[in-house]
Amino acid sequence: MVHYFSYYWIYSPMRASQFLIATQKETPADAEVISHQLMLRAGLIRRLASGLYTWLPMGLRSIRKVERIVREELDAAGAQELLMPAVQPAELWQESGRWQQYGPELLRLKDRHQRDFCVGPTHEEVITDMMRKEVRSYKSLPMNFYQIQTKFRDEVRPRFGVMRSREFIMKDAYSFHLDQQSLQQTYDTMHLAYSHIFTRLGLNFRAVRADSGSIGGDASQEFHVLAQSGEDDIAFSNDPSSHFAANIETAEAMLPKAPRAAPSKAMKMVHTPDQKTIQSVCEFLGLAATQSLKTLVVLGHEDDNGQQPLVALVLRGDHTMNEIKVEKHPLIASPLTMAPEQRIVDELNTTPGSIGPVGLSISIIADRCATVMSDFTAGANLPGYHHTNLNWERDCDYTQVADIRNVVEGDPSPCGHGNIEIKRGIEVGHIFQLGDKYSQAMNATVLNENGKPQFMQMGCYGIGITRIIAAAIEQNFDENGIMWPLALAPFEVALIPLNYEKSAVVRETTDALYRDFKDAGIDVIMDDRAMRPGVKFADAELIGIPHRIVIGDRGIDSGTLEYRDRRAVANEDLPLTEALDFVKAKLGHRQ
């Protein structure tokens, strides 16, 4: 159906000899995570400056594939695409208050007239401004807009290649509604659309409840790709019937089901010279950390006199404090500050490392788990001494109970089913109900049924396009290179002729195949480079092309080609005449 004029044919960019294949044998010294290393080695990206990357032709092809899927699913979900400027006027950011709030992550600049601008890290202000100017009536709502744009966040420490870069491509969407109910509907639709997108991309992902921050409500979810190198810890239930998943920052640590055991031993004070950490005390006394209680002293919320009283937090020795939970506690100062050592000495007459609940005069907030301990060990509020066999009520007390620790594997799941499991995740998507935060700050209203202006409700929804590429690689690689999910592969099929230069049969067979594949709409690259076979194989594997067909004199004689799946260990022979149909079948689910 497609006609190739000879010069198109010869210079076709899908011929490896005409395409920039920038593979490298050696791993650049400054790449730490596997995706970064492989993206550099496979010639997908090149670093321009810290956190800035050029997408080479090979890498761009994968980006385009992600974008295409994202567009298809968002269009299907009823969103409309638009494109907003990357550079934004400061006025809008001043109006929303974020010009002050955002800090140095916001790249600010001045134009030739000395007017302030920024390079957009996100586009809430611009879209809200657009909507308040364009839409008057509630009848126009709801509406949902998206764009695929380059964003810039001046990260303190860019790292891991495009995983945390400063400039990146993001799909962001913003929905507008008359009321919360409509917002909820679109939010749910977007949740579904995101699930479709990540499923089609072939990623192993989880939708995870996230910290809704200062805005409130529970309407914020992150989509994480599960991978070792992830920067976030995700807690979820190991019960297959449960959908519970939460960022570890927000996962609730439940009260253990087993009740507190009765005291069985008498309290004792023991000398523990120079033992200041839970670990060393427990080793010294030959106890398990689970039998010890740790006491942390932090600054409390300011009282009427502007003083910050000391507050003690007690946790089971092997548990760790969750700063986000602690900061939200009404008795605690925010941001969280550990008590200066001098105040502990002055007010508690002891030193850090020997603090305990017995006779402590300040407020004591006990973690739920700490309250069911019995016969436990804790500091004796006397430097160099600990109490053993302590028991609540009998020997000491706490003022309040709260959830102040991080969940650990094996904890009961908050959903009531199964136990907590923890895995690392890479955040690739985030959906959020903004409410009227921006519409109020920027006075974006529509007239409601009663003819009265009413602030629009907003939702926002992001997907890190470039980050998805890195995340996909983190999840799909082996010692030879990338193993792309089909939907993301820069090319679907690699045709590798051997001795293409000299063997007329090989050349003719390959050219014919190549043309057939292209005519069938398959993303095929033909490696016509005058290279030794080993080099071509290694490149195809490094780049991670899912399907490979080798054309050699040997096979042609017997009417066969060699096929190999990137994830398979062995070749299979393929009748020459069936090659196209065979590959089409393999690609079947693509269209």
Next chain:
RNA sequence: CGGGGCGUAGCGCAGCUUGGUAGCGCACCUGCCUGGGGGGCAGGUGGUCGGAGGUUCAAAUCCUCUCGUCCCGACCA
């Protein structure tokens, strides 16, 4: 912003301690051989040693400043 490492050819590195003609492997170019898993032989191209200043007859090497970059931490979401 604090701590640490590193800047020498496109990539990976040696040389610096003890100053004296800038090297190795890969890549690249030419020729021949080879031709189903990063091949061999021979000959080549390519570097103001991150930059500036200083010490010295002489600086990749010593001193001062500076820039870049990576890691850890803090910060941010």
